[in-house]
Amino acid sequence: MPVDTLSEVLRTVRLRGAVFYAVSVGPMWAVEAPPSAEIAAMVMPGAARVIEYHVLVEGTAWASLAGQPPVRLGPGDVVLFPQGDAHVMASAPGVPPLPFSIDWMRATQELPKPLPIALDGASLAWGDAARRPDGCSNIVCGFLGCDHGPFNPLLEGLPRLLHVPADGDGGWLCQLMLQAARGATGPGGGALADRISETMFIDAVRRHASRLPDHATGWLAGLRDRQVGRALALIHADPRHPWNVAELARAAALSRSAFCERFARLLGVAPARYLARWRMEVAATMLRQSHAPVATIAFDVGYESEAAFTRAFARLVGMPPSHWRAAPLH
Missing domain, CATH: 1.10.10.60 (Homeodomain-like)
Known part of the structure; x- marks a missing residue:
């Protein structure tokens, strides 16, 4: 029987997924996210590594890292930050981001997840106060906790920003993530959202591997x-x-x-x-x-x-x- 080496390595990475935020954003917006190490203890206590991800459910968005060109996202696209880098999500490159507040994260830590958030310019509301802005885009945001050994070749070899377009066979993922965001508060919804997050990571890695250019190394x-x-x-x-x-x-x-x-x-x-x-x-x-x-x-x-x-x-x-x-x- 052929050996599925990728699956063997993935089995050494114990994944714990969670959908944390269901975000609706207005026509002009930007928000910065800190290095995952700064918030890991709050979002995934005890995880060896925390990977933040965003799934664009509808609308458009841009993802950017310091030192790299921004990446445009379309509906159904997934973007992950496997090395835990600080990053900016925005309606367009160059929009001044809303500064991250660790005090806000602490204050909302115990609220039911996924937490609805509405962001319109500098206006931020959450929970029952969140109202969808006009002409909004919708983004599902969450975290993956990874428990692994000291030399996991897959995690070491992933890029700082992993963008997986929704073209081809990726559209199903957007629908699953939307279902996770809407249904996570119902019975069994939290477990469903976690498993969908984990499936999303595995699928993203598989599709990333299939898109590597001929000259790629790693x-x-x-x-x-x-x-x-x-x-x-x-x-x-x-x-x-x-x-x-x-x-x-x-x-x-x-x-x-x-x-x-x-x-x-x-x-x-x-x-x-x-x-x-x-x-x-x-x-x-x-x-x-x-x-x-x-x-x-x-x-x-x-x-x-x-x-x-x-x-x-x-x-x-x-x-x-x-x-x-x-x-x-x-």
Whole structure:
């Protein structure tokens, strides 16, 4: 059976989704969002990483990051910020943004979600006071909490701004997110909204991977590459196996030198380094999600002794396995 390497890596990322805001905006508006690290404890307590996302349900909007050109969004488009960057959402580039207020977020933290918000210029209202502005656009905003190990190649390789247009097969997502925003206050609605958010992230990653240009580098580009993708599938299917460069090169139908050059060019690390890091990612996940003895985990990721595994884990992760298991997620 073919190995679905992307699904294997996604399974090591425990996602927790939540729709937080159902926003209606007027003809001219802009709002800034802080780095996710500044608000993570309020929106996703304990998450190792927080990803903010926005789904444009109707109308138009622009998303921008410092140092990058703004991106225009159409109905059904999704934009995510996988590396937690501060960003601005606006009706048009250059509109002065409404400053973010962490005091406002604290004051509204306990209100039922998703919280209706109306933004028209500098006028902001929420909850029962929110009234849809004339000619408004509607945006569903939320957060994804990700619990993962120290070397997740997918999350490390995602761009700072991930824009997924709604063209093709993406229109269904807009309808689901709108349903989540409208129905989250009913029985079971919160769980529905959370699962839809998680599905949205997986679908966004899949569609992003399918749109990568031919010259792209990174983990998803390596996964797509015929030769390197074969080697990655083998490593992820059986991290316990004592893989070596010669064996992986044969599977990729390349010489050792050509394989190492191609692998490093696409992924930015040598095959042996990638294998060691992935083993630590798998081990770190097992340490957090199971009560298996360290010796058992060591064997499951390819180490013949607990001592050798402990030394390798401490060298690559910066702490011994027992400390990782006991440490808080965030």
